[in-house]
Amino acid sequence: MSYVDEVIESVVAKNPAEPEFHQAVKEVLESLRPVIEANEEKYRKVALLERMVEPERQIKFRVPWVDDKGQAHVNTGYRVQFNSAIGPYKGGIRLHPSVNIGIIKFLGFEQVFKNSLTSLPIGGGKGGSDFDPKGKSDREIMAFCQSFMTELCKYIGADTDVPAGDIGTGAREIGFMFGQYKRIRGVYEGVLTGKGLSYGGSLARTEATGYGLLYLTQELLKLNGIDIAGKTACVSGSGNVAIYAIEKATQLGVKVLTCSDSNGWVYDPDGIDVAALKEIKEVNRARLTEYKKYRPNSEYHEGRGVWVVKADLALPCATQNELLLEDAKALVENGCTAVCEGANMPTTLEATKYLQEHGVIFAPGKAANAGGVATSALEMSQNSERLSWTFDEVDAKLKSIMINITHNMVDAAKRYGHEGDYVMGANIAGFEKVADAMMAQGIC
Ligand SMILES: NC(=O)C1=CN([C@@H]2O[C@H](COP(=O)(O)OP(=O)(O)OC[C@H]3O[C@@H](n4cnc5c(N)ncnc54)[C@H](O)[C@@H]3O)[C@@H](O)[C@H]2O)C=CC1
Numbered sequence: 001m002s003y004v005d006e007v008i009e010s011v012v013a014k015n016p017a018e019p020e021f022h023q024a025v026k027e028v029l030e031s032l033r034p035v036i037e038a039n040e041e042k043y044r045k046v047a048l049l050e051r052m053v054e055p056e057r058q059i060k061f062r063v064p065w066v067d068d069k070g071q072a073h074v075n076t077g078y079r080v081q082f083n084s085a086i087g088p089y090k091g092g093i094r095l096h097p098s099v100n101i102g103i104i105k106f107l108g109f110e111q112v113f114k115n116s117l118t119s120l121p122i123g124g125g126k127g128g129s130d131f132d133p134k135g136k137s138d139r140e141i142m143a144f145c146q147s148f149m150t151e152l153c154k155y156i157g158a159d160t161d162v163p164a165g166d167i168g169t170g171a172r173e174i175g176f177m178f179g180q181y182k183r184i185r186g187v188y189e190g191v192l193t194g195k196g197l198s199y200g201g202s203l204a205r206t207e208a209t210g211y212g213l214l215y216l217t218q219e220l221l222k223l224n225g226i227d228i229a230g231k232t233a234c235v236s237g238s239g240n241v242a243i244y245a246i247e248k249a250t251q252l253g254v255k256v257l258t259c260s261d262s263n264g265w266v267y268d269p270d271g272i273d274v275a276a277l278k279e280i281k282e283v284n285r286a287r288l289t290e291y292k293k294y295r296p297n298s299e300y301h302e303g304r305g306v307w308v309v310k311a312d313l314a315l316p317c318a319t320q321n322e323l324l325l326e327d328a329k330a331l332v333e334n335g336c337t338a339v340c341e342g343a344n345m346p347t348t349l350e351a352t353k354y355l356q357e358h359g360v361i362f363a364p365g366k367a368a369n370a371g372g373v374a375t376s377a378l379e380m381s382q383n384s385e386r387l388s389w390t391f392d393e394v395d396a397k398l399k400s401i402m403i404n405i406t407h408n409m410v411d412a413a414k415r416y417g418h419e420g421d422y423v424m425g426a427n428i429a430g431f432e433k434v435a436d437a438m439m440a441q442g443i444c
């Protein structure tokens, strides 16, 4: 049996109830075959792959909090510190009822290669809880965040592990967590990113993941001889990534026809109105059913359905496994040119394969959504030098990082004779630096 197959088999056997983690490991290791085969003896000797798929540390803890009626609740908190070969652990905190250890591990594993692709010195980690922020008052959110940080603060720090936002964790939650960290640890340091601008946050971090997605999409299309201006796009999600992807797409001359939340989706033939979307989601924290009040010409549909709308580009920006094989077939049928992932692992393995086999340009999330964590690393740099850069400075650095990622991904695929396979390109480019650092640091 090949080294790659052995490691995949042992990951499945050792972590039986973690299908998302299996999926992420399979996607990465399968596509690394040419690199692993070329270095098999060297890597086997030091158990490189076995160490790469085993987190350095997994922390699981109780998060008790009291609701507005005086009732106590208990959630489970997680932090998976996956790999620190190239820098302190870095990755977001997800607050969603679906969170479990397998989901946090898949996200942490992806984060290792994504962070490497940014070319900045950050290792990979991820955390979260099965807490559902939906429908909670600000006081309840604060009670949860303070309790979560009361335990987490023992394991993180500006030079060890720097969490940030993800699904369900935005500026409000980061603020409450930062306050509690400072209160308990007594240090004012850049321990979290995505902070408010008045206490160490970076301009453009809010926009970074969505903007970065479009910078990469634009460059990748350009390398394929296609101009992004004048194209149409379907976007899923209506959270942080989706909103700023829609905003930048619109600025680049793309008409975005859809967005969605976990209840339903919107079709707007005139192009999604970003100002309305921001008011509904960022200010009112309301459902997408509200959108029609702002745009009477639009349609609202319950359930899922974004991917059946005919468009040139598909940008999944909601959550994992939201673009299935049947969706991939609909996209191909409708002549879709490119799928670029704003979310983490939104496309299933079968759907990815189908899209690639049918000539759709496919950019995986670990490259396409790396602008968020890259800008978090820029926030860490600003915190270290106790300076703040302008919006334009950060945005220019973000753009140049995304263009660099695009070229590295394209070139790595070419180097191994798989031109156009950007899943392989991104995984190889991300893997090489982490593998080198791990080899240099000995068995640890
Ligand atoms: N915020 C960031 O900087 C980054 C986020 N990501 C990824 O992007 C994706 C979206 O994250 P954010 O926009 O930050 O989160 P968010 O909490 O701001 O928005 C999440 C969106 O996805 C939808 N959603 C969540 N679960 C869903 C489900 N089960 N079915 C359908 N829709 C669902 C929500 O309704 C919402 O529109 C996630 O996969 C996240 O891991 C990736 C890189 C950076």
Ligand SMILES: O=C(O)CCC(=O)C(=O)O
Binding pocket: 090, 091, 092, 093, 111, 114, 162, 163, 164, 165, 166, 193, 344, 369, 370, 372, 373, 374, 376
């Ligand atoms: O900004 C960060 O540190 C992490 C962002 C994130 O969670 C991700 O890239 O998936």
